[in-house]
Amino acid sequence: MVETAAMILPHEGNAAGTGVVTITPAAFASRLSIRARAEAVAPLSRALGVKLPDAPKTSAKSRNGKRTALWLGPDEWLVIDEAGADLMAPCAKVKQLHAAVDISHRNVALIVSGKGAEAALKAGCPQNLSLEAFPVGACSRTMLGKVEVVLVRDDAETFRVEHWRSFSDYVFGFLAEAIRDPVI
Amino acid sequence: MLLIYCPYCQEERPELEFAHAGEAHIARPTNMADISDEEFETFFFIRSNPKGLAYERWRHVHGCGCFFNAVRDTVSDKFLATYKTGEPKPDIDSLTKKGDGK
Amino acid sequence: MSGANRIAGAGRLTPARKVRFMFDGEIYTGLEGDTLASALLANGVHLMGRSFKYHRPRGVLGAGSEEPNALMDISRDSARRQPNVRATVQEVFEGMRAGSQNRWPSLAFDVGAVNDMLSPMFAAGFYYKTFMWPKVAWQKLYEPFIRGAAGLGVAPDEPDPDHYSSRYEHVDVLVVGAGVAGLSAALAAAMSGASVILCDEQAGAGGALRYDTDVTIDGDNGYDWAQNTAAKLTAMDNVRVLTRTTAFGYYAQNFVALCERVTDHLSDPHPDLPRERLWQVRAQKVVLATGAIERHMVFADNDRPGIMLASAARAYLNHYGVAVGSKVGVYTANDSAYAAAFDLARAGVSVPAIVDTRDAPGEGLLSTAADLGIDVMTASAVVGAKGRRRISSMTVEGGRGKTQIPVDALITSAGWTPAVHLYSQSRGKVVWDPETERFLPGDNVQASVSVGGCNGVTGLQETVDEAIAAGRSAALGAGKSKRLSLRIEAAGAIDWSGGMSGSARGAGADSTAKTFVDFQNDVTAKDIRLAVREGMHSIEHVKRFTTNGMASDQGKTSNIHGLAIAAESLGRQMPEVGLTTFRPPYTPVTYGAIVNHSRGKLFDPARKTFSHAWSTKQGAVFEDVGNWKRAWYFPRAGEDMHAAVSRECKTVRETAGVFDASTLGKIEVVGPDAAKFLDLIYTNGWQKLAPGRCKYGIMLREDGFIYDDGVVARMAEDRFHVTTTTGGAPRVLNHMEDYLQTEFPDLDVWLTSTTEQWAVIAVQGPKARDIIAPLVEGIDLSNDAMPHMSVREGKICGAPTRLFRVSFTGEPGYEINVPAHYGQAVLEAVWKQAEPLGACAYGTETMHVLRAEKGFIIVGQDTDGTVTPHDAGLGWAIAKSKPDFVGIRGLKRPDLVAGGRKQLVGLKTKNPETVLEEGAQIVADPNQPTPMTMLGHVTSSYWSPNCGRSIAMALVAGGQDRMGDTLYVPMPDRTIEVEVTGMVFFDEKGERVNG
Amino acid sequence: MRKYSIFAVAREAMRGHKGWPKQWTSPEPKKQYDVVIIGGGGHGLGTAYYLASKHGVRNIAVLEKGWLGGGNTGRNTTIIRSNYLYDESAGLYNHAIKLWGDLSQELNYNVMYSARGVMMLAHNVHDVQGAQRHIHANRLNGVQNEWLTPEQAKAYCPPLNISQTARYPVMGAALQRVGGVARHDAVAWGYARGASDLGVDIIQNCEVMGIKRGSNGAVEGVETTRGFIGSKKVGVVAAGHSSVLMQMAGVRMPLESYPLQALVSEPVKPVFPCVVMSNTVHAYISQSDKGELVIGAGTDQYTSYSPTGGLHIISHTLDAICEMFPIFTRMKMLRSWGGIVDVTPDRSPILAKTPVPGLYVNCGWGTGGFKATPGSADVFAHTIANDAPHSINAPFTLERFRTGRLIDEAAAAAVAH
Incomplete structure (x- = not known):
C-alpha cells in the first residue's frame, strides 16, 4: 500500500510584509463553482448552509463564518470553505437545475492585510476599492496587474486575493513589489 | 481606459475587465447549413462599421463573464446604453436626446 | 557661497543649506531647493546648452517645464543617468552630476556650430530637396551624418536599477495645478466633503505666486497663503496633495494619468522608494487650473544666452534669490514684465531700459518706472542682440532712433498663452477669442472645468471666485454637499492679458535675421514663411515641414508664435490656419513610470505547473508555450538536446515515460x-x-x-x-x-x-500499466475493463483521480488527473515506480516526435488557421x-471544396539521414526560376529514433493525390528530394496502443 | 517643376530661399474629371501620380477632407518590409520595395527611404518555426530574408537583450536587410508635387458627402463640401473611413476600423540602428533621423473613429519595449498619437474593382499600409486606368470573402505589420 499523497500548495513559503501591510498565503480551502438557474438557488443555499447571494459584488457567510459564497455573475457563485469540507456531496442532492464543479485546487489565495492593504491592491487593480465602493463583504472578479483575480474584502483592512494556481508566482511577486512603495 | 456599465453587475467597471466582441445583432442563421455563399459572406464578414452610433457586443470577461450589448458613439467613444444579451435594440432617438450618455 | 549672483535677503531658500553638485566637470555650490538652472545662474553660468540644428549657444529661457534650451544629462551614478532633463525642473542634490549635451568637444567650443555658419543652406525642409545623389549615398553617407548630428542627449546604456510604482485612484475631484486657482478649487471641493487629489508639477504649491510677490491673499503674502493652504489641505483626510506630479494625460471618461517624481531630487533615497509613481486617477470631476505660459519675443538673435522670459527672471529673483544679470534689459509687449523689472530694480539690479512695443503701458507703470529710475522706451523694439555666449548688448529701435544698450541679461514677454493642453487632450475644442487673441477652452466634453489662467481669466479675485465655485460645483456633482462658507480675498497679481504673437518689429517678412520661434528645433520666422511659400497652408503642414513645436517642449512657448507668423504670411486669421490638437503627454514621461511594475519577472506571468520544481530537479530544460513554462527535454550528463530526445523517444516505446500534460x-x-x-x-x-x-x-x-x-x-x-x-x-x-x-x-x-484543477501526469509506454497499477485503487486497469479511450474515477496514492486511458504516443498509456495540490506527491510516487523499471521523464520535444511518428497533428503547428x-x-x-x-x-x-487545396501528408527524405527544416518549402520542379511555384511547406520534421530515419509532415497542394510522388525541398545550399507518404510512420496498424 | 538639388538649395540660400515655388497648387475643383481619387494620403496621391505619369490620365482630382497626408500616412511608424508569407502578399509588397528603392529619384523628392533592416524576433519554438517558414518561402519568391542567431541579432542591434533569463528569451530573428523606414510626410508631399506638376488637381478641405450613381448603377460623381464633382471613375482610398465612403455608394464592406496608437521618445543620439519587431512580446521600434525612438504595437480593442485610445495600450507596448531593451526604461515618451486603421478579416488589403461600375477601392491595410504605398498606388492606378486589376493585385478582391480564397497573413503574424 502506498502512502497517501500530501498536498503541496504553490504559495508555501510566500510571505512578505512591511509596517503597514502583510501578505500571507491562505490555508487550503475547498472551493466550488456553482452555476444555477434561479429556482435552484434556494435549495442550493440550504444544501450548502450558506446563502448564494443575489446582488452583484456581494458575498455571504455561513453561520460559523467558515464558508463563504461569492456572487461572481448572475448565475455563477464561488463557494469557499476554509475548513476544506466536501462541497460536491451536498450539491449532488439538489435536484433543481445547476452545475457544480470542484475547483478546490484550481484556485489558491493570498491574504493581504493591514492599513496598506487597499493601497497594495490599487497598485494593479483598476476597480474602485474604497470602502464606499467596495465595502466589507464585497467581492468581484477583476484584474490585478496582468492576471485575473477574485477579490473579497474580509474587513476594512483585509482582502482575500483568489487566483489560479499557476499565477501564484506572479501574484505574489506583484504584491511583494507593490508593497515596497510606502505610500498608502 | 473606458468605463463601461455592465448591465449584469449593475455598475461601471474599468475597460481592463472587458473584451470587445464585435458588432451586435448579427444573428446566426438558424438554417445555417442551407444559406448561400452571399448570405454567409454577409453574416460572417460584412460589418456595418458605422461612424457614429454602433451596436456592439462586449464580454465582461474578467468580471461576471457575461456577454452584453452596447450602443456607443464611435466618434466620441461615449456609451449611450448597455443592455443584456437578447434584449432588443434600444431606441436611438430617445438615447441621443438624453445627451451625454452619462 | 552659493553663487555670486545670489542676492542677500532675496528668495526663499536657506543660505546655510548648501548642496554641492558637478556641472561639466566643475563643482558648484547651490542651495537646497534650487533647480539646476537657478543654481547655475547663481554661479553666473548662463550658457547651458546647444541647439538641435545649428548648435547655437543657449542659456535658460524659462523657470519651469516649458524650457526648450537648458536640457542636461543628469546622473546619480552611471546606471542612473537621464538625458534631456530640463535644468529648470531638476532640483539639485548633493553629489548630483550634470552635463551639457549636443556639443563636442565642449559646451563653450562646439565644432557642430559650423552648422550655424552654413545655416542658409539648412532652411526648413532642405533635406527633402537634396541628399539624393548618388542614390546609395543617402543611406551610406548623408543619413548617418544627419543622424549623428541630430538627437540631443545620449540614451542610457545600462539597465535601470531604479524601480517605479503604480497606483489606481478614484476620487470625486481631481484638481490639476496648485496655484491660486487650484488651491482655491481644491479647498472648496474638500470642505464640501469631496475626496480630492490636488497635483502640481512644481516642488511645492504656489504656481505663479512663486514669483508674483505683489499678491496678497486674505491678508497674507500670496506665497505664504499658498503654503498654508497646501498644509491645510494635506492635513485633511479626504485630500491628497501631490507635488512634483505632472498630470500628463487626460483620457476618456475622466481618466487622468499623473507622474510623480519621487526620488530624482534626493541625494540618497531609500532603496524601497520608487523613482517615480504613476497615478491613474478616475475622477468624477476634473478641475483644470494649469495657468498660462509666457511667450518670448521673436526678434533677431533672440536666442542669446541671457535672454529669458520675464516671469522666469522674476522667479529666479523672488524664489531663488538669484539675479539673472547685473544690467538687465526688458523687452515686452504687455504689462506683466514691468513687475519683473521693478522687482529687479528694487533688488539693486540695474535695469537700463524697458523697451515696450506699445505706445503706452498700463496705468501707473510709467511713474513707478520713473521712481525706480528705469527708462521706458515705448513704441520701440529690440531688433538685435550681441554676445555669443552671453548677451552683451541689445539694439533698440524706436522713437529715439537706433541705440545700442549694454546689458548682460534681457528679459522678454510677448504675452501669456493659456495652458489648454489637458483641456484639448480631453477632446475639448479650443475656441479663438478674437478680443484677447487667445485660444481658450470651449465646451467641456468631459466632466471637467477650466479655471483661472488656463481659462483666460486674468483678474485675481475673479480667478479665486471662479475656482471656489468650480470646486464647490465639482463636489456637488459628486454628491458631496457639506455646507460651505468660503470666501478668499485676493489682490495684486500681474495682468496676464495683452501682448502680441508672431514676429516683432525687425523680424518681418523681409528680414534675413535669425529670429527664433522654436528654440530647441532652431525654427525661425523665416522657416515658417518658407513653409507657407512652398504651399504648406495648414498649420499641420507648417509644423511638420519646419518641425516647429515638435521638440521636447512640444511648442509650449512656440506654437502660438508659429501660428501667428503662418497666418500673417497667408493673410488669414489665426483660427483659419488652425491649431494643432494636443496629445499626451503634457511633458515627457519615462517609460519606467508607464511600465512601472511590469518589468523583468512581472513583465508577463510565467505560469508554472505542479511539476516545475520536480522537473527542475530532474534537470529539465524548459520552453515557453504561451505563457507557460513547460519541460522541453531532460538531458542527462553529457547529453545535448538531440541525444536526450533520442533517448527519451526510445525509452518511451521500449519501456515507458512520464510526462506532465497539465497545461x-x-x-x-x-x-x-x-x-x-x-x-x-x-x-x-x-x-x-x-x-x-x-x-x-x-x-x-x-x-x-x-x-x-x-x-x-x-x-x-x-x-x-x-x-x-x-x-x-x-x-x-x-x-x-x-x-x-x-x-x-x-x-x-x-x-x-x-485547467488548473487537475495535475495531469501522462504515463506512456509498454510498462505504463505496471507503473501505475500499484498506486491505483478502485479501478480495474485490465484491457477489457479499461480499454483505450476510456476514463475511470477512483483513487491514486489516496487522492481522487480521473484516470484516462489515452495515448498521444501510440503506446498504451494513461493520463492521471489528480487535484493539482496532490500532483507533486503523486508524480513522485509514480516516478518511484517508473525509475526502477527503466522509464524516463520526457518533455514536450519527445512528445512531439512520438506523436509525429504516429501522424497525430498539432493544431497551430500542422495547421495554421487556413486548414x-x-x-x-x-x-x-x-x-x-x-x-x-x-x-x-x-x-x-x-x-474550401475546390481541388488542389493544401493537404497534410507525410514526407520521407530520399536520404533517411536528412532531417528537413520545419517551414521549408516544397516544389515540384527545383530548377524553375524564382519566384518558384511552391506546393506547400514542411509543418513538422524530426529525427525519429524509433523509425531510424527522419520523418516529416507537410501541407502540400493536392497532397493526398501525390502519394509516392517525388517532390523537392530547395535549400540555400542544396535541394532535398522527398517522397510523399502517409502520415503514420510507426506501428502503422496501430496495434501497440492496445497492448 | 523646379528641380530640387543641392545646387538649387545653394542658389536659393543666397537669396533667402525666396524663389521656391509652391510644391503643389490648390486649384478650385472643376465640374468634371476623368478620375476622382477620394483620399489625399500616400496611396491616393500616389495613385493619381501613376495614373498621370504611367497611364496618361491627366484630368484627375484628388479630394482630401483635411490636409494632405493627415491620415495614416502622417501618423504611422513608417516601417517598410516585404517578407510576407503568401505569394500574393510577397508579390505586392516586393513590388513596393522595388519602387521604394528609386522613389526619391523618381519624384525628385528625398523620401529618405533607409534600408537599415527590419529584424523580427523569435522568442519560442513556435516563433522560430514561423520565421523559418517565412524565410524559406521568401527565398523561393525572390524576397530577401535571413535567419540570425541571438548573437547575430545582438550584433545587428546592440541594445537588444538576449539574456536567457529574460522572460521571453530571444531565440533568433528573421532579418530583411532591404526593409527599413522612410519619411512619411515626404511621401505624401513628393507624390503631391509630382502629381500636381502633371496637372492633377489636389483639393484639400474638400469632404466627400455622397457618391452619385446613375440609373445604370454606374458612378457619376461625388457630392462634396465644395459642390458636386462629376467623374465616371472614382477611387476610394480613405483608410479608416473606407466603410463610410463605400456605404455612400451602397456597398457594405468586410472592414472594421480601430484606433492604432504610436509614440516617440525624446530625441537622443544614434542608439538604435535598425527596425525591430516582435509578435510574441508585441511591439516594434526604430529610431528616426531626428533621434526619436518610434514605437508602436497593436490596436485598441474596440472599433472607433476617434484616434485617441487608452493609456493601457501604450503601457503594454512599452512593457514589451523595456522587456526587449531594458536600457530604455529611463527614456521618455515625448508624444503619442493615434490613427484609424481599417482591418479586413484576413488582414490583407482590398485593391479592387467593386460591384459598382466605375467605383474602385483600395483599403483594408490595417496597421501596415505605409510600406506598400508605391506598390499599392502603382497597381491601383493600373486597375483604374484599365478597369481591370494588375496581376499583382488581382488576388486582393472583394469576392474572396465570398469564395473563401483568403490571403490570411493574420494566421502567420499576430501583429500584422
Missing part, C-alpha cells in the same frame, strides 16, 4: 444539454458517447477552418471533461461561452474552466448526419 486546457461541461451543446461546437457527434468513454474532437470556426482539438471524456450523462490545446484554452472557453450565451442560450449547460478537417485528413471526424455545427456552412464555400 492542456480543460473545461467541465455540465448540464442536461451538454452533449447537444458539444454537437454544435464540435464537428463530431457526442450523443452516443457512453459515460466512461473518450473521443477525439475537432472544433472549427464558423469559416470552416480548424480552431482547436482535443480529447473529450464523458464522465456522466450530463458531464463532460473537455480538453483543449495548451495555447487554445482561454480562447476556446471564450468561443464556447460566446455560442452558449448568445446563440444557444436555451441550452441547459454550463462551462467551467478546470480544414479535410485538408488535415480528418474528414472522418465530421459527423455526416448533424443538421448544424459551428463551421458547417463555412466548409462548403467554393474555395
Whole structure:
C-alpha cells in the first residue's frame, strides 16, 4: 500500500510584509463553482448552509463564518470553505437545475492585510476599492496587474486575493513589489 | 481606459475587465447549413462599421463573464446604453436626446 | 557661497543649506531647493546648452517645464543617468552630476556650430530637396551624418536599477495645478466633503505666486497663503496633495494619468522608494487650473544666452534669490514684465531700459518706472542682440532712433498663452477669442472645468471666485454637499492679458535675421514663411515641414508664435490656419513610470505547473508555450538536446515515460444539454458517447477552418471533461461561452474552466500499466475493463483521480488527473515506480516526435488557421448526419471544396539521414526560376529514433493525390528530394496502443 | 517643376530661399474629371501620380477632407518590409520595395527611404518555426530574408537583450536587410508635387458627402463640401473611413476600423540602428533621423473613429519595449498619437474593382499600409486606368470573402505589420 499523497500548495513559503501591510498565503480551502438557474438557488443555499447571494459584488457567510459564497455573475457563485469540507456531496442532492464543479485546487489565495492593504491592491487593480465602493463583504472578479483575480474584502483592512494556481508566482511577486512603495 | 456599465453587475467597471466582441445583432442563421455563399459572406464578414452610433457586443470577461450589448458613439467613444444579451435594440432617438450618455 | 549672483535677503531658500553638485566637470555650490538652472545662474553660468540644428549657444529661457534650451544629462551614478532633463525642473542634490549635451568637444567650443555658419543652406525642409545623389549615398553617407548630428542627449546604456510604482485612484475631484486657482478649487471641493487629489508639477504649491510677490491673499503674502493652504489641505483626510506630479494625460471618461517624481531630487533615497509613481486617477470631476505660459519675443538673435522670459527672471529673483544679470534689459509687449523689472530694480539690479512695443503701458507703470529710475522706451523694439555666449548688448529701435544698450541679461514677454493642453487632450475644442487673441477652452466634453489662467481669466479675485465655485460645483456633482462658507480675498497679481504673437518689429517678412520661434528645433520666422511659400497652408503642414513645436517642449512657448507668423504670411486669421490638437503627454514621461511594475519577472506571468520544481530537479530544460513554462527535454550528463530526445523517444516505446500534460486546457461541461451543446461546437457527434468513454474532437470556426482539438471524456450523462490545446484554452472557453450565451442560450449547460484543477501526469509506454497499477485503487486497469479511450474515477496514492486511458504516443498509456495540490506527491510516487523499471521523464520535444511518428497533428503547428478537417485528413471526424455545427456552412464555400487545396501528408527524405527544416518549402520542379511555384511547406520534421530515419509532415497542394510522388525541398545550399507518404510512420496498424 | 538639388538649395540660400515655388497648387475643383481619387494620403496621391505619369490620365482630382497626408500616412511608424508569407502578399509588397528603392529619384523628392533592416524576433519554438517558414518561402519568391542567431541579432542591434533569463528569451530573428523606414510626410508631399506638376488637381478641405450613381448603377460623381464633382471613375482610398465612403455608394464592406496608437521618445543620439519587431512580446521600434525612438504595437480593442485610445495600450507596448531593451526604461515618451486603421478579416488589403461600375477601392491595410504605398498606388492606378486589376493585385478582391480564397497573413503574424 502506498502512502497517501500530501498536498503541496504553490504559495508555501510566500510571505512578505512591511509596517503597514502583510501578505500571507491562505490555508487550503475547498472551493466550488456553482452555476444555477434561479429556482435552484434556494435549495442550493440550504444544501450548502450558506446563502448564494443575489446582488452583484456581494458575498455571504455561513453561520460559523467558515464558508463563504461569492456572487461572481448572475448565475455563477464561488463557494469557499476554509475548513476544506466536501462541497460536491451536498450539491449532488439538489435536484433543481445547476452545475457544480470542484475547483478546490484550481484556485489558491493570498491574504493581504493591514492599513496598506487597499493601497497594495490599487497598485494593479483598476476597480474602485474604497470602502464606499467596495465595502466589507464585497467581492468581484477583476484584474490585478496582468492576471485575473477574485477579490473579497474580509474587513476594512483585509482582502482575500483568489487566483489560479499557476499565477501564484506572479501574484505574489506583484504584491511583494507593490508593497515596497510606502505610500498608502 | 473606458468605463463601461455592465448591465449584469449593475455598475461601471474599468475597460481592463472587458473584451470587445464585435458588432451586435448579427444573428446566426438558424438554417445555417442551407444559406448561400452571399448570405454567409454577409453574416460572417460584412460589418456595418458605422461612424457614429454602433451596436456592439462586449464580454465582461474578467468580471461576471457575461456577454452584453452596447450602443456607443464611435466618434466620441461615449456609451449611450448597455443592455443584456437578447434584449432588443434600444431606441436611438430617445438615447441621443438624453445627451451625454452619462 | 552659493553663487555670486545670489542676492542677500532675496528668495526663499536657506543660505546655510548648501548642496554641492558637478556641472561639466566643475563643482558648484547651490542651495537646497534650487533647480539646476537657478543654481547655475547663481554661479553666473548662463550658457547651458546647444541647439538641435545649428548648435547655437543657449542659456535658460524659462523657470519651469516649458524650457526648450537648458536640457542636461543628469546622473546619480552611471546606471542612473537621464538625458534631456530640463535644468529648470531638476532640483539639485548633493553629489548630483550634470552635463551639457549636443556639443563636442565642449559646451563653450562646439565644432557642430559650423552648422550655424552654413545655416542658409539648412532652411526648413532642405533635406527633402537634396541628399539624393548618388542614390546609395543617402543611406551610406548623408543619413548617418544627419543622424549623428541630430538627437540631443545620449540614451542610457545600462539597465535601470531604479524601480517605479503604480497606483489606481478614484476620487470625486481631481484638481490639476496648485496655484491660486487650484488651491482655491481644491479647498472648496474638500470642505464640501469631496475626496480630492490636488497635483502640481512644481516642488511645492504656489504656481505663479512663486514669483508674483505683489499678491496678497486674505491678508497674507500670496506665497505664504499658498503654503498654508497646501498644509491645510494635506492635513485633511479626504485630500491628497501631490507635488512634483505632472498630470500628463487626460483620457476618456475622466481618466487622468499623473507622474510623480519621487526620488530624482534626493541625494540618497531609500532603496524601497520608487523613482517615480504613476497615478491613474478616475475622477468624477476634473478641475483644470494649469495657468498660462509666457511667450518670448521673436526678434533677431533672440536666442542669446541671457535672454529669458520675464516671469522666469522674476522667479529666479523672488524664489531663488538669484539675479539673472547685473544690467538687465526688458523687452515686452504687455504689462506683466514691468513687475519683473521693478522687482529687479528694487533688488539693486540695474535695469537700463524697458523697451515696450506699445505706445503706452498700463496705468501707473510709467511713474513707478520713473521712481525706480528705469527708462521706458515705448513704441520701440529690440531688433538685435550681441554676445555669443552671453548677451552683451541689445539694439533698440524706436522713437529715439537706433541705440545700442549694454546689458548682460534681457528679459522678454510677448504675452501669456493659456495652458489648454489637458483641456484639448480631453477632446475639448479650443475656441479663438478674437478680443484677447487667445485660444481658450470651449465646451467641456468631459466632466471637467477650466479655471483661472488656463481659462483666460486674468483678474485675481475673479480667478479665486471662479475656482471656489468650480470646486464647490465639482463636489456637488459628486454628491458631496457639506455646507460651505468660503470666501478668499485676493489682490495684486500681474495682468496676464495683452501682448502680441508672431514676429516683432525687425523680424518681418523681409528680414534675413535669425529670429527664433522654436528654440530647441532652431525654427525661425523665416522657416515658417518658407513653409507657407512652398504651399504648406495648414498649420499641420507648417509644423511638420519646419518641425516647429515638435521638440521636447512640444511648442509650449512656440506654437502660438508659429501660428501667428503662418497666418500673417497667408493673410488669414489665426483660427483659419488652425491649431494643432494636443496629445499626451503634457511633458515627457519615462517609460519606467508607464511600465512601472511590469518589468523583468512581472513583465508577463510565467505560469508554472505542479511539476516545475520536480522537473527542475530532474534537470529539465524548459520552453515557453504561451505563457507557460513547460519541460522541453531532460538531458542527462553529457547529453545535448538531440541525444536526450533520442533517448527519451526510445525509452518511451521500449519501456515507458512520464510526462506532465497539465497545461492542456480543460473545461467541465455540465448540464442536461451538454452533449447537444458539444454537437454544435464540435464537428463530431457526442450523443452516443457512453459515460466512461473518450473521443477525439475537432472544433472549427464558423469559416470552416480548424480552431482547436482535443480529447473529450464523458464522465456522466450530463458531464463532460473537455480538453483543449495548451495555447487554445482561454480562447476556446471564450468561443464556447460566446455560442452558449448568445446563440444557444436555451441550452441547459454550463462551462467551467478546470485547467488548473487537475495535475495531469501522462504515463506512456509498454510498462505504463505496471507503473501505475500499484498506486491505483478502485479501478480495474485490465484491457477489457479499461480499454483505450476510456476514463475511470477512483483513487491514486489516496487522492481522487480521473484516470484516462489515452495515448498521444501510440503506446498504451494513461493520463492521471489528480487535484493539482496532490500532483507533486503523486508524480513522485509514480516516478518511484517508473525509475526502477527503466522509464524516463520526457518533455514536450519527445512528445512531439512520438506523436509525429504516429501522424497525430498539432493544431497551430500542422495547421495554421487556413486548414480544414479535410485538408488535415480528418474528414472522418465530421459527423455526416448533424443538421448544424459551428463551421458547417463555412466548409462548403467554393474555395474550401475546390481541388488542389493544401493537404497534410507525410514526407520521407530520399536520404533517411536528412532531417528537413520545419517551414521549408516544397516544389515540384527545383530548377524553375524564382519566384518558384511552391506546393506547400514542411509543418513538422524530426529525427525519429524509433523509425531510424527522419520523418516529416507537410501541407502540400493536392497532397493526398501525390502519394509516392517525388517532390523537392530547395535549400540555400542544396535541394532535398522527398517522397510523399502517409502520415503514420510507426506501428502503422496501430496495434501497440492496445497492448 | 523646379528641380530640387543641392545646387538649387545653394542658389536659393543666397537669396533667402525666396524663389521656391509652391510644391503643389490648390486649384478650385472643376465640374468634371476623368478620375476622382477620394483620399489625399500616400496611396491616393500616389495613385493619381501613376495614373498621370504611367497611364496618361491627366484630368484627375484628388479630394482630401483635411490636409494632405493627415491620415495614416502622417501618423504611422513608417516601417517598410516585404517578407510576407503568401505569394500574393510577397508579390505586392516586393513590388513596393522595388519602387521604394528609386522613389526619391523618381519624384525628385528625398523620401529618405533607409534600408537599415527590419529584424523580427523569435522568442519560442513556435516563433522560430514561423520565421523559418517565412524565410524559406521568401527565398523561393525572390524576397530577401535571413535567419540570425541571438548573437547575430545582438550584433545587428546592440541594445537588444538576449539574456536567457529574460522572460521571453530571444531565440533568433528573421532579418530583411532591404526593409527599413522612410519619411512619411515626404511621401505624401513628393507624390503631391509630382502629381500636381502633371496637372492633377489636389483639393484639400474638400469632404466627400455622397457618391452619385446613375440609373445604370454606374458612378457619376461625388457630392462634396465644395459642390458636386462629376467623374465616371472614382477611387476610394480613405483608410479608416473606407466603410463610410463605400456605404455612400451602397456597398457594405468586410472592414472594421480601430484606433492604432504610436509614440516617440525624446530625441537622443544614434542608439538604435535598425527596425525591430516582435509578435510574441508585441511591439516594434526604430529610431528616426531626428533621434526619436518610434514605437508602436497593436490596436485598441474596440472599433472607433476617434484616434485617441487608452493609456493601457501604450503601457503594454512599452512593457514589451523595456522587456526587449531594458536600457530604455529611463527614456521618455515625448508624444503619442493615434490613427484609424481599417482591418479586413484576413488582414490583407482590398485593391479592387467593386460591384459598382466605375467605383474602385483600395483599403483594408490595417496597421501596415505605409510600406506598400508605391506598390499599392502603382497597381491601383493600373486597375483604374484599365478597369481591370494588375496581376499583382488581382488576388486582393472583394469576392474572396465570398469564395473563401483568403490571403490570411493574420494566421502567420499576430501583429500584422
